[in-house]
């Protein structure tokens with residue numbers, strides 16, 4: 217399986233997991249909200265029915281007659297109710313709302329029973345299919361033939377004047393029963409509206425979740441894919457870089473073997489070439505190992521495993537300038553340095569900081585023509601110090617300035633319009649600046665470049681500084 221399909225499959229798996237988890241969370245919370253809404257509406261409706269029943273009970277209780285034949289009195293109390301067994305002439309306009317306390321008379325209906333469960337009176341808008349006998353269950357929900365649901369509450373109606381006969385089994389103070397019910401038409405319509413919203417909204421939301429998970433998993437995979445590609449590129453580059461000197465070395469050894477033993481002078485010369493190629497290989501491998509260890513160490517550093525030591529940057533700059541003076545003089549380059557009188561300290565790994573700045577100075581000398589200038593300076597700022605390595609060399613084209621810090625990257629000679637050959641030919645490994653950046657990152661320092669082709673380059677390293685002792689030093693070294 218190639219790497220592309222491997223990453224694509226991983227992305228798909230990630231997206232599916234993400235969409236699945238989000239889908240379950242969304243569906244569960246949607247259903248939970250739906251249930252909570254239905255239950256709270258239902259409870260509010262039952263509370264309303266109970267409260268109406270309570271108000272009605274309290275207002276009619278003192279008016280209820282003790283006699284067996286309450287028809288006349290009931291007609292006085294509830295002129296809007298139809299009396300059982302009599303023709304019902306009551307029109308809704310006669311309903312005295314303040315008496316029964318029901319504002320929406322099309323929604324609610326009431327029914328009155330005597331204590332034996334015989335229907336005495338009822339609202340004209342009660343469902344037609346309701347039985348004439350009493351069902352004593354407190355709460356009932358039923359559906360009529362035309363499909364409309366009703367919810368009904370039955371409560372005992374007490375009367376201040378009731379004196380039930382002593383021989384009756386139902387020897388309580390109940391006068392009868394009050395039934396109050398309402399249509400669930402609006403409630404059901406509201407519920408089915410919510411169900412529709414969920415039925416349409418949930419798949420749309422799940423679709424959006426699936427799309428966004430695909431996009432997000434792509435975003436998440438991107439850095440991994442890039443780093444994987446970089447690793448692959450690095451391995452290919454390293455193999456390529458190792459192959460060239462190795463091939464040269466083998467060719468030289470073969471040539472030595474073919475030369476007659478008597479020709480000692482040629483053998484000596486070729487052995488020098490073998491040594492040079494061997495050194496180049498060993499240099500390359502050392503650089504590769506250093507890069508790897510820097511990356512590993514930076515992880516350990518993040519975990520606080522290895523504390524840094526105070527390093528004097530003045531010494532670092534003056535030592536390195538002194539070290540490179542011979543090389544610069546041999547290349548006919550004027551190498552100078554400028555350091556402040558006060559000592560500047562930073563916390564870090566001294567040998568690594570030396571390696572970083574020496575890479576910059578070596579490059580400056582390497583890419584500057586005879587008679588050019590290279591200057592190294594140290595400047596102290598508020599909380600940082602800046603080491604600048606400036607040269608009047610060939611410069612770096614703008615398009616290459618970001619890439620020179622990549623491993624094995626070398627600016628192609630064509631970029632200089634014939635000014636200079638490929639820098640590969642100068643013998644560099646292409647790892648110098650990659651190592652410099654790795655060290656800078658480990659020290660939380662910033663390494664930048666400004667350059668102009670044909671005019672020169674300036675590499676600046678900004679490091680954090682700590683407090684240190686101050687001694688007077690010459691301004692120019």
Ligand code: ADP
Pocket residue numbers: 575579580583607609610611612620621625626627628639640643644645646647648649650673
């Ligand atoms: P190399 O070993 O080839 O010098 P580096 O990583 O040190 O590798 O540098 C990468 C490339 O950046 C070099 O090949 C060169 O093209 C360019 N470069 C680095 N420093 C300078 C400089 N001071 N002037 C011009 N080009 C430079």
